[in-house]
Amino acid sequence: MxxxxxxxxxxxxxxxxxxxxxxxxxxxxxxxxxxxxxxxxxxxxxxxxxxxxxxxxxxxxxxxxxxxxxxxxxxxxxxxxxxxxxxxxxxxxxxxxxxxxxxxxxxxxxxxxxxxxxxxxxxxxxxxxxxxxxxxxxxxxxxxxxxxxxxxxxxxxxxxxxxxxxxxxxxxxxxxxxxxxxxxxxxxxxxxxxxxxxxxxxxxxSFRGPLARRLGLMLDGTFGGWMAVNMAALQATDVLTPAARAKIETVLTAPRRLARALNQTGTHRQNRADNAALFAVAVLGRI
CATH class of the missing domain: 3.90.550.10 (Spore Coat Polysaccharide Biosynthesis Protein SpsA; Chain A)
Structure with missing residues (x-):
């Protein structure tokens, strides 16, 4: 506690x-x-x-x-x-x-x-x-x-x-x-x-609240910042499987083609609306 x-x-x-x-x-x-x-x-x-x-x-x-x-x-x-x-x-x-x-x-x-x-x-x-x-x-x-x-x-x-x-x-x-x-x-x-x-x-x-609120956190870079810090921390560990490490590297090495990298690795959120919003923001280069 x-x-x-x-x-x-x-x-x-x-x-x-x-x-x-x-x-x-x-x-x-x-x-x-x-x-x-x-x-x-x-x-x-x-x-x-x-x-x-x-x-x-x-x-x-x-x-x-x-x-x-x-x-x-x-x-x-x-x-x-x-x-x-x-x-x-x-x-x-x-x-x-x-x-x-x-x-x-x-x-x-x-x-x-x-x-x-x-x-x-x-x-x-x-x-x-x-x-x-x-x-x-x-x-x-x-x-x-x-x-x-x-x-x-x-x-x-x-x-x-x-x-x-x-x-x-x-x-x-x-x-x-x-x-x-x-x-x-x-x-x-x-x-x-x-x-x-x-x-x-x-x-x-707040991020689990209405879609508009989540979209705002994506567009203003907040969510992208969270992702970047987490992935860097994951890369620094020695406990990941090779498959997990490869997925992270695919996402991190394709910042200008992030939507394609997310799709290629099967990375996803739980519902279609969230996924659509995320991929749209990725296409716009806002993550």
Whole structure:
């Protein structure tokens, strides 16, 4: 769990962790310099639960989560990412552990969620992904939301070998890219396993909003910047399959013919409207 000034909703999240039917867990918390009661709430919870509290790097939530995942003392066990203000349903961990322990090969798990406001009002659900997960999809889109992500030990080892990448905008998108690029299996659970609290300043949430908003982020270069940083970080690792590395090189070496390169590599988003918008922007040279 990565925390920063989360006192308002943290008690409810901790209570939901305590209510898990899967009881064999340890909570690791990296606190990024909270100025409210966050640390006191965590220390109180630690009186009755197994908790390890460490200091975060204070470089934002992405760096904080990656700091946790790559901490040298983190046990080589299944690792579940947790936001500080969500509410887990009692079977969340149990469902993930069941899915992850069926193989020693790398697996990343993502569950479905009900989206709620700061006042706990339901406002939607997590999207469905008709084309399924793949590395070709991961290069352009994240379908494994960080608030539901769980890694098995083999997947966690890959993440730790790759280290903390510089400049990435979203840790969950990075995990999806990195692990599918390393031939990990992706399990997308259609069962609702948590309530995810949405925020008005959620950048990736905005990108998942109306098509016009996503198109704006493509046209103004924001999305292209994300892609460039992620692909450079992927190239710097030694965990990718040769096929994944070749796809990245094809895309990066054809900036003036990006639409053709995307088509050639099978790179895609999940729906036709998004794909059409992306290819149009690529043809215009705006990515």
């Amino acid at each position: 990565a925390t920063r000034n989360g006192a308002a909703h943290l008690p409810a999240q901790l209570a939901s962790l305590a209510a898990q039917i899967h009881r064999n867990w340890q909570l690791w918390v990296s606190d990024d310099g909270s100025q409210d009661a966050t640390r006191a709430i965590i220390l109180d919870f630690a009186r009755t639960h197994d908790v390890r509290l460490i200091d975060g790097p204070q470089r934002g939530a992405v760096a904080n989560f990656m700091h946790l995942l790559c901490h040298p003392e983190l046990p080589p066990a299944p690792a579940a990412l947790s936001d500080q203000d969500d509410i887990w349903l009692p079977d969340k961990l149990a469902r993930a552990v069941t899915a992850l322990t069926r193989t020693d090969a790398p697996v990343i798990y993502g569950g479905s969620s009900v989206h709620i406001t700061n006042n706990d009002k339901p406002v939607g659900t997590s999207p469905k992904w008709p084309r399924g997960p793949s590395f070709e999809n991961a290069l352009l889109q994240n379908v494994v939301s960080g608030h539901s992500t769980v890694l098995n030990p083999t997947a966690l080892d890959i993440v730790r070998r790759a280290g903390v990448p510089a400049g990435i905008a979203f840790h969950d998108w990075w995990l999806y890219q990195l692990l599918t690029g390393a031939a990990a299996r992706v399990v997308l659970d259609t069962q609702t396993v948590l309530h995810y609290r949405q925020h008005t300043d959620n950048v990736m949430g």
